[in-house]
Amino acid sequence: MCRVAGACTTLLMMLLLGCYGGNQQGQFHSFSIPANFPPPLYRFKNNTITQAGFVLGRKLFYEPRLSRNSTISCGSCHIQSAGFTQHGHDVSHGIDDRLGTRNSPPIMNLAWSATFMWDGGITDLDLQPLAPISNHAEMDNNMENVIRKLKSHPQYPGLFKGAFGTEDITSARVLKALSQFMLMCISSHSKYDSVMRREGGVTFSVEEREGYFIYQQKCAACHAEPLFTDHSFRNNGLSITAVNDVGRYAVTLKPSDRYSFSVPSLRNLAYTAPYMHDGRYLTVAAVLNHYTDLMELTPGLDSLFIREGRPGLTMTQEDKIKLMAFLKTLNDIQFVRDPLLSPQ
Ligand code: HEC
Ligand code: HEC
Structure with missing residues (x-):
């Protein structure tokens, strides 16, 4: 308990600033590299x-x-x-x-x-x-x-x-x-980031931690930490639609790039539905179903998805629930609300 009103205010201010990683929301600050991110590529x-x-x-x-x-x-x-x-x-x-x-x-x-x-x-x-x-x-x-x-x-x-x-x-x-x-x-202010940067004693719950292990085994090869993409182009076995978007192939004309698309980040999935290059899936659960049940053996399907000649990843319903708990730790409410980035 704070006995002195001033001390309470100071504590509150520290808590607020702590949540915002030292940057006060809405106020301009210089570009800074989050401690758990690699060096940027922009010149x-x-x-x-x-x-x-x-x-x-x-x-x-x-x-x-x-x-x-x-x-x-x-x-x-x-x-x-x-x-x-x-x-x-x-x-x-x-x-x-x-x-x-x-x-x-x-x-x-x-x-x-x-x-x-x-x-x-x-x-x-x-x-x-x-x-x-x-x-x-x-x-x-x-x-x-x-x-x-x-x-x-x-x-x-x-x-x-x-x-x-x-x-x-x-x-x-x-x-x-x-x-x-x-x-x-x-x-860079999701729960995941706080855990990785060891901020304020934030830790994963048991379910989130188990989901993190599943992510590492099944998803990290493409959706790599900390940006949750390795910036490669892959074919993840989406069925081909009437639009017949050939993806990366249109840029490189390499047959192996047919139906390959840029690996999107898994950050902020709570806000960015629908998913995939054509927005075909409305929920994260539907995306996970794609990976286990709906994947098609299209030309150029990434070899990571082919097991004994059949397409898809193996995950139980329980695995999926844990994985979804982990994916939720990648949502960054501060980012989608930061007044600095809003229309003025
Ligand atoms: C072999 C690489 C690869 C692996 C492994 C992989 N993905 Fe993907 N993922 C992709 C590609 C490529 C796309 C975009 C495909 C498209 O839109 O054509 C994608 C799209 C997604 C999207 C849609 C995101 C958006 O913003 O539209 C989600 C969600 C997703 N993957 C989750 C996962 C999860 C969870 C796992 C593990 C169970 C996983 N992925 C494993 C390559 C991969
Ligand atoms: C009508 C909707 C629409 C408008 C308006 C629009 N965009 Fe986009 N933006 C898209 C779509 C769709 C894509 C993906 C296009 C593709 O992959 O071919 C995209 C892609 C991008 C990307 C690439 C992101 C990445 O990670 O690859 C950037 C950056 C971007 N837009 C910035 C802008 C800017 C800046 C403007 C205004 C000058 C703008 N966009 C206007 C729909 C729009």
Whole structure:
């Protein structure tokens, strides 16, 4: 018990700050590498993150003017409360309600990725936004039009000056600012992270620990710690649909890459349903069923999934329950609520 009111307040403040890993939510802080993460791959020397650059990038990310008719922003398909995915949509919904063919992936821990998109077709984060801005089914716009609109806006010239020194609005600056915002979308405050960083005596429950062992045996070869992806491209035996999305093959034209897709992270599954590149599964339980019962021996199926000529992983119902308990420790409520990353 605190006898002195001041001591209580101090204790409360320490607890609150402790939960937030020292960063007060909503306040800008410099890019820092979580203690349990590897070094990032993004080349920061070409684009140093500053507060003004980040604030501009955030405004651009939530700016519908980036689309042809000013109705769709990046944030329309990458919604923070849904772990920066598009909740409730199997494939993305863009301008004029046009449908894409793939599920919106999260904007999360991108400083650690060298390839982007489900097929890895983009290898530079600073160029990535050109794809949605020009895509017919997403924003259906072009950079000249974006720049024209931003130049005639009362705030943007000043914001660009604050971020880059002059009022010039160029493609390169728009893209760099967007990267600055996206790079700061770091999810590293799940229970799993606290356990790994030995923060505040947080430990796994017995069920979570047993689930962790199952994860290590069955999933870690692809969904590797601590990002929960090894950033490879694999075929996990999804049935081929009418869209016939060939995945990585379209980029490399290597027959062995047919139907291979980028291994997604397992962080924040509680917020990012539906799952897989086409959003075909609505629940984590359905995904686990896929791995045990529904997997198909499609061309290029990863050899890790083939046992005695048959596709699939072996897990009992009990194993699945334990595994789901572990997967829940990867949810990071702070990330999906952090006001720093929300539209202002
Ligand atoms: C209409 C919905 C939609 C809009 C608008 C949209 N995106 Fe996306 N985004 C997607 C989809 C779908 C993918 C996956 C595309 C693929 O794999 O072919 C994606 C992929 C990405 C990726 C790659 C993530 C990864 O881990 O590979 C990034 C980064 C990204 N979008 C950023 C943006 C930015 C920045 C904007 C605004 C300029 C934007 N998106 C606008 C739907 C959208
Ligand atoms: C051989 C590599 C490999 C192994 C092993 C593996 N996965 Fe996957 N996983 C993938 C790939 C590739 C995808 C994306 C497939 C696609 O969308 O086409 C995926 C997708 C997922 C998704 C969907 C995530 C999202 O955001 O859409 C979940 C959940 C998942 N796996 C869980 C697991 C679990 C749990 C295990 C262990 C029981 C496991 N995976 C084992 C490669 C693997």
